[in-house]
Every structure is written in structure tokens, then in C-alpha cells.
Amino acid sequence: MKIVANSVVSIHYTLTDEQGTVIDSSAGSSPLNYLSGAGNIIPGLDNALMGLSVGDTKDVVVQPADGYGEIDPDLIQTLPHEAFGGIEQIEVGMEFQAEGPDGHVQFITVKDVDEDGVTIDANHALAGKVLHFAVSIEAVRTAEEEEIAHGHVH
Numbered sequence: 001m002k003i004v005a006n007s008v009v010s011i012h013y014t015l016t017d018e019q020g021t022v023i024d025s026s027a028g029s030s031p032l033n034y035l036s037g038a039g040n041i042i043p044g045l046d047n048a049l050m051g052l053s054v055g056d057t058k059d060v061v062v063q064p065a066d067g068y069g070e071i072d073p074d075l076i077q078t079l080p081h082e083a084f085g086g087i088e089q090i091e092v093g094m095e096f097q098a099e100g101p102d103g104h105v106q107f108i109t110v111k112d113v114d115e116d117g118v119t120i121d122a123n124h125a126l127a128g129k130v131l132h133f134a135v136s137i138e139a140v141r142t143a144e145e146e147e148i149a150h151g152h153v154h
Contacts, residue, residue, distance in 0.1 A: 001140045002053050005037035008153050009049065010139035016132045023126070031138045033153045040152060042067045045133055052137050062131040071128040078117040090118050098122075 003009055010031040015024040026032050034040035036050065044066030052058060064070050084090050090113050100106035100122070112119035147154050 001142070002051050003036050003049050003137070003140050004051075006143045006148050007036045008139075008141050008143045008147065009034055009036050009137065011049070012136045012138055014134045016134075018130050018132070020132075023131075035143055035147055035151065035153050038148075038151045042131075044131075045135070049135065049137070054137050054140055057134070057136045060133040060135060062133065064128050064130065067129070067131050068124040068126040069128075071123050075122040076111070076119065078112075078119045080117050084118060096120075 001007070010033050012026045012031050013024075014022060014027060016022050032041075034046075036046060040046075042062060044062030045060055047066070048058065048060040048062075081090070090110060092110055092113060094110045096108050096110075098106050098108055106122050107124075108120045108122045109125070110118060111121045144154070
């Protein structure tokens with residue numbers, strides 16, 4: 001069976017950056033299961049796997065626009081130290097959760113700390129990056145109606 005919209009797909013993958021550094025991998029664990037065409041994985045990878053079958057392998061390069069987006073400068077800002085009341089030591093690399101403008105949880109990373117304030121970045125950690133996936137298709141099946149209705153694999 002070939003991967004089409006609303007297929008339940010199981011893949012093993014290794015994700016690397018442009019220098020070949022491994023960012024993430026399913027090696028040594030269970031395959032990643034997703035509902036094709038439902039936004040469960042980034043669009044560039046989802047689209048590139050359409051039409052493949054069990055046993056197929058593919059190397060996929062995903063540009064930022066089809067991955068986690070370009071870096072949005074509006075999501076980088078400097079806040080006063082007082083905005084982090086109750087936290088004794090703010091350090092570069094710390095991550096926090098905040099409520100975004102749409103009410104959803106937004107993850108922010110501290111990029112700089114100086115006497116003027118704390119610079120945070122709410123962009124996804126992989127925003128602006130070209131992503132390289134090595135993928136093998138492990139299983140493909142037609143999704144159940146409930147999975148399609150819910151938009152994810154059960």
C-alpha cells in the first residue's frame with residue numbers, strides 16, 4: 001500500500017542539520033507513527049513521503065518554509081528582569097513556557113542576559129534551519145474513521 005492522505009504511517013528516521021549533526025532519531029526506539037496529511041509532522045516531510053510504500057527509504061531535505069518556518073524577529077524581545085520575578089538566576093539557554101497571544105502554550109528560550117534585561121526567543125528551536133531526514137517506511141495502513149475525525153493515530 002502506498003502512502004496517501006489519511007494513511008497511518010510508521011517511519012524510522014534520523015534528522016540532521018546541514019553539517020550532518022544528528023538532531024533527533026528514532027533509532028533504538030519505536031517507529032514514529034503519524035496520520036498523513038493531518039499536520040502531525042512538518043509539511044515538507046509529509047509531502048515528500050506521499051506515494052512511498054513499506055520498505056522504501058528516502059533522504060528528504062526540508063527548507064525552513066516547509067519545516068518550522070523562518071525566524072520571526074517579532075518573537076525575539078528583551079524583557080525587564082522584573083518579568084522573571086521569583087527566579088533567582090536567569091541563564092542563557094533556560095527554557096520557559098508562556099501563554100502566547102492565541103492562548104496556546106508557547107515555549108521561550110533565554111538568548112541573552114545583561115544589565116538591560118533578558119532577551120528571549122519564542123521561535124521554534126528549528127526555525128530557519130534546513131532539515132535533512134533519512135527515512136525508512138516501516139508500515140502503512142488506511143486510517144480508521146475515528147483516527148481521521150480526531151486527526152491523529154490511535
